[in-house]
Amino acid sequence: MMADIDTAARPAIGGGFRLQWEPAQETHVLLYPEGIVRLSRSAAAILTRCDGQRTVANIVTELERAYCATGLSSDVCAFIRLALDHNWLKLCL
Amino acid sequence: MTEPSPARCPPPGPPLWLLLELTYRCPLHCVFCYNPTDFSNVGRELETGEWLRVLEEARALGSVQLGLSGGEPLVRDDLETIVAAAHRLGFYSNLITSGVGLTEPRLEALREAGLDHIQLSFQDSTRRMNDFLSSTRTFELKSRVAGLIKKYRYPMVLNVVLHRLNIDHVGDILEMAERMGAEYVELANTQYYGWAWRNRGQLLPSRAQLRRAEEVTARFRERVGSRMRIFFVVPDYFETRPKPCMNGLGRIFLGIAPDGVALPCQAARMLPGLTFPSVREASIRSIWYDSPAFNRYRGEDWMKEPCRSCPERGRDFGGCRCQAYLLTGDPANADPVCDLSPHHHLVTAAVARAEADVTGMPAAEPLVFRDHREPSVQE
Numbered sequence: 001m002m003a004d005i006d007t008a009a010r011p012a013i014g015g016g017f018r019l020q021w022e023p024a025q026e027t028h029v030l031l032y033p034e035g036i037v038r039l040s041r042s043a044a045a046i047l048t049r050c051d052g053q054r055t056v057a058n059i060v061t062e063l064e065r066a067y068c069a070t071g072l073s074s075d076v077c078a079f080i081r082l083a084l085d086h087n088w089l090k091l092c093l
Numbered sequence: 094m095t096e097p098s099p100a101r102c103p104p105p106g107p108p109l110w111l112l113l114e115l116t117y118r119c120p121l122h123c124v125f126c127y128n129p130t131d132f133s134n135v136g137r138e139l140e141t142g143e144w145l146r147v148l149e150e151a152r153a154l155g156s157v158q159l160g161l162s163g164g165e166p167l168v169r170d171d172l173e174t175i176v177a178a179a180h181r182l183g184f185y186s187n188l189i190t191s192g193v194g195l196t197e198p199r200l201e202a203l204r205e206a207g208l209d210h211i212q213l214s215f216q217d218s219t220r221r222m223n224d225f226l227s228s229t230r231t232f233e234l235k236s237r238v239a240g241l242i243k244k245y246r247y248p249m250v251l252n253v254v255l256h257r258l259n260i261d262h263v264g265d266i267l268e269m270a271e272r273m274g275a276e277y278v279e280l281a282n283t284q285y286y287g288w289a290w291r292n293r294g295q296l297l298p299s300r301a302q303l304r305r306a307e308e309v310t311a312r313f314r315e316r317v318g319s320r321m322r323i324f325f326v327v328p329d330y331f332e333t334r335p336k337p338c339m340n341g342l343g344r345i346f347l348g349i350a351p352d353g354v355a356l357p358c359q360a361a362r363m364l365p366g367l368t369f370p371s372v373r374e375a376s377i378r379s380i381w382y383d384s385p386a387f388n389r390y391r392g393e394d395w396m397k398e399p400c401r402s403c404p405e406r407g408r409d410f411g412g413c414r415c416q417a418y419l420l421t422g423d424p425a426n427a428d429p430v431c432d433l434s435p436h437h438h439l440v441t442a443a444v445a446r447a448e449a450d451v452t453g454m455p456a457a458e459p460l461v462f463r464d465h466r467e468p469s470v471q472e
Contacts, residue, residue, distance in 0.1 A: 032185075033210040034160070036185075
């Protein structure tokens with residue numbers, strides 16, 4: 001269940017889910033059958049990069065560069081784990 | 094009764110959830126339908142262009158989840174046009190259907206138009222009961238439609254309305270759902286409005302039936318794990334606290350009836366003393382933010398005791414206005430489902446009557462099938 005995320009895996013938005021920017025709420029949301037999740041800024045920063053092309057390692061590197069930070073890997077992996085558990089994300093290998 | 098000043102309520106957020114009830118026409122005649130029993134007196138349906146304007150205006154206000162429902166929305170031959178417009182505007186579109194009329198060419202066209210999701214309703218796991226409850230022969234058709242939904246790679250979401258006549262089949266219903274490859278199953282116990290209110294004596298299950306159904310569901314959940322998500326909506330008559338109906342009227346939900354009347358809940362049309370505005374005469378913005386009908390039950394000023402001083406009023410908003418009205422005659426009363434309500438005995442009495450006959454259908458009251466003519470009766 002809580003197995004470590006393979007940083008070479010390529011996460012993508014899960015089937016039936018859609019990520020989009022909502023101007024009226026000034027927030028990113030995840031939409032799914034009859035439901036909506038409002039995303040925090042950091043959640044959105046991760047999910048918008050989950051395009052099935054970038055690897056988890058790529059995403060961590062990009063975020064560390066974008067936010068001038070280091071050591072984000074464990075936070076990013078924890079969030080990706082959570083998103084996988086909710087089917088918000090799937091892994092493309 | 095005085096109108097509370099809207100200025101005293103915090104300003105509402107956007108109508109995130111927009112439900113278009115495109116038509117009240119429906120090939121089925123379900124005994125538990127929540128549509129108004131006088132639906133045949135409702136005025137002319139909106140035209141395509143009018144629905145498209147509703148979509149544009151609501152989306153501009155921040156609506157994002159779109160339900161397309163009815164009646165049976167597939168009766169409208171402009172459904173594909175409406176879906177395409179919704180997709181262009183950025184809605185997440187949910188088609189809520191009985192499946193009747195969902196042929197492969199139409200499903201292909203809807204897919205092409207950008208439809209995101211389909212919720213298919215079943216009345217029961219058996220042909221006999223499905224067809225009896227909907228007063229049609231639709232079971233095999235629905236099974237075919239379920240196959241099509243899979244073929245076009247939609248998540249399979251089944252909705253089954255539960256009541257006394259089918260709740261004992263929950264195990265079979267779940268197995269049927271599993272065979273169809275359902276990802277989500279909603280076991281929605283009947284809510285008593287419209288036709289269901291009329292048939293309440295026939296439809297309310299007994300406590301023992303409910304307990305058995307919950308046990309069967311729990312065992313099934315354990316077996317299938319996260320492969321299939323099952324939502325079991327408990328009938329609120331068996332609760333001691335009311336549901337936070339619509340998350341509070343006028344907070345996130347905006348429904349548009351077939352004739353363009355805007356409603357803060359599908360059933361709200363029955364509420365007395367309110368004139369619900371029509372999208373034919375007013376903009377969505379003015380309806381949502383400024384109309385007295387939408388402001389009437391926002392905030393807490395309208396509440397009476399025991400809600401007014403209740404520490405839980407921010408959680409359940411006093412329950413359901415329609416239920417309060419149906420049972421007590423005053424929509425501002427606490428929802429009598431709440432055991433703090435002085436009218437709670439009305440609910441417990443209805444449950445007690447359901448307990449009294451656990452053998453099947455009470456013979457005294459015939460079931461009334463949803464129909465546009467004078468109610469038809471099946472003995």
